Amino acid sequence: MAFLKRSPWILHYDASSCNGCDIEVLACLTPLYDVERFGIINTGNPKHADVFLITGGINEQNREVVKNIYEQMPEPKVVVAIGVCAASGGIFRECYNIVGGVDKVIPVDVYVPGCAARPEMIIDGVVTALGILEEKREKMAGAAQTKESARRAAGEST
Amino acid sequence: MPERIVVPFGPQHPVLPEPIHLDLVLEDEKVVDVIPSIGYIHRGLEQLVQKREFTEYVYVAERICGICSFMHALCYCQGVEHIMGIEVPDRAKYLRTIWSECSRLHSHLLWLGLFADGMGFENLFMRSWQLRESVLDVLEDTTGGRVIQGTCKVGGVRRDIEKGKLDEMHRALDPFEEKCREIGDVFLNDDTVKYRLQGLSVLSKDEAYALGAVGPTARASGVPMDHRETGYAAYGDLGFKPVVETAGDCYARCAVRVKEVYASIDLIRRAIEQIPEGPLDVKVKGTPDGEYFSRVEQPRGEVIHYLRGDGTKHLARARIRTPTLANIPPLVKMLPGAQLADVPVVVLSIDPCISCTER
Amino acid sequence: MTVNEEQTTISVALEDLTREVEALHAGGYRLVQIGCTDIGGAYEINYSFDKDYQYRNLRLTVGPDIEVPSxxxxxxxxxxxxxxxxxxxxxxxxxxxxxxxxxxxRTAQKYPFSVTRRGGDPCRNA
Incomplete structure (x- = not known):
């Protein structure tokens, strides 16, 4: 399986969740669920991360923060929105300070439902995201190869 | 005189599971001043009372914070029940107490783990969270939810715990306590832990009281203040004495929580032994008209739900003051004097829950 | 040793606020919270204090844009x-x-609870 071969590093940010999903994300890292056995490491540095796990809906003050973190992550990258708040705003949808789901600010690849999302579902979401990550990587590699051969072809003709 | 520099800390930071931002004013490595800034999780859920009926708002109250979710629901329900003059059946009170203490156990074990991680004690972090999973299993088994329980409602509780299940829980307490004491022993007696924590960011008793500290932060400085002493739910029957330490440093704040884990296990044990038979809820008639400041002791300290009803099915106002908001001024006074490398540990020592704080 | 909790509320005038708070401070009360409520065109501000679980509440009623001393x-x-x-x-x-x-x-709309706020429902997802 792709995720066993690779070692994806994840970055977690709490947009404006109630903490329920956050502690479940952390629970994934601890002995019972232990995602580190798949080589998944939780990092605090966006420049080291491949998978962006985000919980909670977007509010006025953190939309810039979320955008900033996303832009700092190197390509290819995938975003996993965890919990119903990250998908649509959830129970807080009608609050005056909530803009909505994460996809209002950055593109989301995988939505994990639930309030709070269970660790098993989070792991499943990350594994799905890794498939998408692999596709993106291949696409990038393909594009780079096309560019490279075009460059060579141009170089040979001159 | 060394030059002063301002270092921004957060909102996205490796040791913080939640976003809080601090501007640290440093002289070399020493913190001399701190300016907190919050608002990264502000949702505005107090205003939702005008959109949800008072019986439905329990679900929103639970989601103020995913860690102390049951106690937020309890505080809200007790407030509404007080306004409406509802007397909750005894069995419901005991069940509320059992679930509250289970929440406290999982919250404290979670905090102990994060704190160990903050100190760089990875192994202890994993051990604490492993133990926490067994509490979550009990919560899931009895309520259906791991972190959001949804069992508290205005007028009582939604589910019962059967006798067989209660006996099973009771039997599991002894081995569980033994394991807790094993890791508690490391927190209390390990030399490296003591070296790291003792004497760090001392808050005196007078300072803690004057700054309005609540919960373990206040009790670690010798302020014997625990709202469970007022005997809400079944605490009045069970008898309760707050855990108090006097040193006021990070070690004392850790020790209070370790000892509260033992106290919670004891409370659950006695609650299971004494729980009476009877109905789970009473029928709720009418709408709340009046106001009340409902107070409950959460893992992080005293929480207040100010509720005001105007006789309609929507409350006119809910104002929620959570323990972390009250603990921010003590934190601001605690940090100066600490080394930059100790900042994560000191911040964690008040057990910040930012979701609560900002609502 | 269950302690009975009592809650008392006293109304104060704006000019007496500082004096009353000073008196409570001298009496050994701690500040519990300050909270506002919109009471239709005016604000009710509750200054809550506590000493040994005895809850004292100072209630101040002010109109919009009235300055309140800290x-x-x-x-x-x-x-x-x-x-x-x-x-x-x-x-x-x-x-x-x-x-x-x-x-x-920081909120999307300034002063979301203000009694003088113009516009309807501040929710953007209704």
Whole structure:
């Protein structure tokens, strides 16, 4: 399986969740669920991360923060929105300070439902995201190869 | 005189599971001043009372914070029940107490783990969270939810715990306590832990009281203040004495929580032994008209739900003051004097829950 | 040893606020919270204090845009509640020890709880 071969590093940010999903994300890292056995490491540095796990809906003050973190992550990258708040705003949808789901600010690849999302579902979401990550990587590699051969072809003709 | 520099800390930071931002004013490595800034999780859920009926708002109250979710629901329900003059059946009170203490156990074990991680004690972090999973299993088994329980409602509780299940829980307490004491022993007696924590960011008793500290932060400085002493739910029957330490440093704040884990296990044990038979809820008639400041002791300290009803099915106002908001001024006074490398540990020592704080 | 909790509420006038708070401070009360309520065109501000679980509440009623003096000179920690009061309700508080000047809690719409706020439902997802 792709995720066993690779070692994806994840970055977690709490947009404006109630903490329920956050502690479940952390629970994934601890002995019972232990995602580190798949080589998944939780990092605090966006420049080291491949998978962006985000919980909670977007509010006025953190939309810039979320955008900033996303832009700092190197390509290819995938975003996993965890919990119903990250998908649509959830129970807080009608609050005056909530803009909505994460996809209002950055593109989301995988939505994990639930309030709070269970660790098993989070792991499943990350594994799905890794498939998408692999596709993106291949696409990038393909594009780079096309560019490279075009460059060579141009170089040979001159 | 060394030059002063301002270092921004957060909102996205490796040791913080939640976003809080601090501007640290440093002289070399020493913190001399701190300016907190919050608002990264502000949702505005107090205003939702005008959109949800008072019986439905329990679900929103639970989601103020995913860690102390049951106690937020309890505080809200007790407030509404007080306004409406509802007397909750005894069995419901005991069940509320059992679930509250289970929440406290999982919250404290979670905090102990994060704190160990903050100190760089990875192994202890994993051990604490492993133990926490067994509490979550009990919560899931009895309520259906791991972190959001949804069992508290205005007028009582939604589910019962059967006798067989209660006996099973009771039997599991002894081995569980033994394991807790094993890791508690490391927190209390390990030399490296003591070296790291003792004497760090001392808050005196007078300072803690004057700054309005609540919960373990206040009790670690010798302020014997625990709202469970007022005997809400079944605490009045069970008898309760707050855990108090006097040193006021990070070690004392850790020790209070370790000892509260033992106290919670004891409370659950006695609650299971004494729980009476009877109905789970009473029928709720009418709408709340009046106001009340409902107070409950959460893992992080005293929480207040100010509720005001105007006789309609929507409350006119809910104002929620959570323990972390009250603990921010003590934190601001605690940090100066600490080394930059100790900042994560000191911040964690008040057990910040930012979701609560900002609502 | 169950302690009975009691709650008392006293109304205070704006000019007496500082004096009353000082008296409670001298009496050994701690500040529990400051919270506002919209009572149709005016604000009700509750200053809550506690000593040995006895709850004392000072209630101040002010109209919109009336300046309220800060009590952060008496209770240092009051700044969190007073900044919140300013940011969410738009009540001008004078003389806060740490004045964030409206940046403590940043909201999409200024002063979401203000009684003079114009416009309908502030929710954007209704």
């Amino acid at each position: 009590i952060s000179g008496i209770y240092w920690g009051a700044f969190v509640y007073e900044n919140e009061m300013h940011d969410l309700f738009g009540i001008p508080v004078t003389g806060i020890n740490i004045d964030f000047k409206g940046t403590f809690i």
